[in-house]
Amino acid sequence: MKLGLGLYRQSLTVDNFRFARQCGATHLVVHLVDYFGGSNPQLTRGDDRRGWGITQNQGKLWSVEELVALRKEIESHGLTWTAIENFDPAHWHDVLLDGPKKKVQLEDLKTLIRNIGKAGIPIMGYNFSIAGVWGWTKQSVGRGNAPSLVFDERDVDLGMPMPNGMAWNMTYDPDAPEGNVPPVTDKELWQRLEAFLEAILPVAEECGVRLAAHPDDPPVESLRGHARLVNHPDKFQKLLDLVPSPASAIEYCLGTVQEMAGGDLYTNIDQLSKAGNVAYVHARNVRGKVPKYQEVFIDEGDTDMKHVIQILKDNNFDGVIIPDHTPEISCSAPWHAGMAHALGYLKALI
Numbered sequence: 001m002k003l004g005l006g007l008y009r010q011s012l013t014v015d016n017f018r019f020a021r022q023c024g025a026t027h028l029v030v031h032l033v034d035y036f037g038g039s040n041p042q043l044t045r046g047d048d049r050r051g052w053g054i055t056q057n058q059g060k061l062w063s064v065e066e067l068v069a070l071r072k073e074i075e076s077h078g079l080t081w082t083a084i085e086n087f088d089p090a091h092w093h094d095v096l097l098d099g100p101k102k103k104v105q106l107e108d109l110k111t112l113i114r115n116i117g118k119a120g121i122p123i124m125g126y127n128f129s130i131a132g133v134w135g136w137t138k139q140s141v142g143r144g145n146a147p148s149l150v151f152d153e154r155d156v157d158l159g160m161p162m163p164n165g166m167a168w169n170m171t172y173d174p175d176a177p178e179g180n181v182p183p184v185t186d187k188e189l190w191q192r193l194e195a196f197l198e199a200i201l202p203v204a205e206e207c208g209v210r211l212a213a214h215p216d217d218p219p220v221e222s223l224r225g226h227a228r229l230v231n232h233p234d235k236f237q238k239l240l241d242l243v244p245s246p247a248s249a250i251e252y253c254l255g256t257v258q259e260m261a262g263g264d265l266y267t268n269i270d271q272l273s274k275a276g277n278v279a280y281v282h283a284r285n286v287r288g289k290v291p292k293y294q295e296v297f298i299d300e301g302d303t304d305m306k307h308v309i310q311i312l313k314d315n316n317f318d319g320v321i322i323p324d325h326t327p328e329i330s331c332s333a334p335w336h337a338g339m340a341h342a343l344g345y346l347k348a349l350i
């Protein structure tokens with residue numbers, strides 16, 4: 001098992017590559033989506049009508065040249081680029097929404113997968129979700145009053161409609177006509193996923209890229225009128241069985257699974273990792289489950305991290321584990337301090 005760090009697009013700097021190595025990470029998971037539009041690597045909820053910002057990348061696919069240049073830079077710091085995390089909503093909003101550009105965007109996604117394969121990046125993480133990550137608030141309720149993410153169904157209007165022009169908690173068309181995205185049922189969402197996997201998996205197999213699915217965070221029944229895909233541990237297997245392929249895998253998010261109202265995290269990760277279905281792991285601890293939970297530091301909370309690492313070791317998991325988001329640590333570098341703490345804890349466990 002290898003230790004990695006996740007970096008956002010605006011965090012791909014020399015200092016952060018050195019930071020990763022200094023904390024003992026050997027691998028990177030890289031976000032290329034321009035969420036938050038700016039330079040703040042802290043997770044924020046975003047605006048309810050604009051989400052994590054307006055994506056500017058329509059038609060701008062990640063090119064082989066740009067990916068190879070970044071890979072070489074990463075490698076020059078002694079790190080290995082193991083995965084890209086998340087497609088840009090600009091690249092696949094109509095795949096999620098079943099909109100008029102779906103056919104074109106499926107072809108674009110195939111091109112992206114080919115580019116990723118040519119650039120030598122083995123994993124593409126994705127989150128097949130209409131409403132995306134939404135509904136929590138940041139409150140200073142963590143250990144030592146650390147600013148932490150809190151989800152409480154009583155405090156959020158789960159049914160708040162999602163405006164037109166929005167998908168995956170980002171805005172792809174700020175000039176979309178008034179109105180809201182019509183609700184999507186569970187059956188319809190799984191059909192859309194199936195169409196996506198049937199189109200993309202054969203290309204991924206050819207190119208030696210694994211698609212890794214992240215579960216739905218928050219794992220509620222429905223969000224903003226839209227069904228949630230993987231909101232119970234058993235649904236990982238349902239996803240894998242939908243279109244069987246060696247290129248179909250799981251981005252196992254410990255925090256999200258711990259938040260789920262049903263199932264057992266340890267049995268679930270044991271089965272999936274034993275079968276070789278886990279591409280990489282997000283490590284995050286939480287306290288509580290849907291309908292109310294909060295994020296906590298990795299060394300506390302409801303998940304026994306030592307037990308999880310033991311299961312992964314017993315199953316010879318040889319992929320990468322990265323800290324997911326963590327509560328912030330009160331200092332001039334809250335994100336870095338939080339990550340350093342999580343990396344050190346994981347490294348010691350491994």
Ligand SMILES: [Mn+2]
Binds near residue numbers: 253256282324
């Ligand atoms: Mn996660």
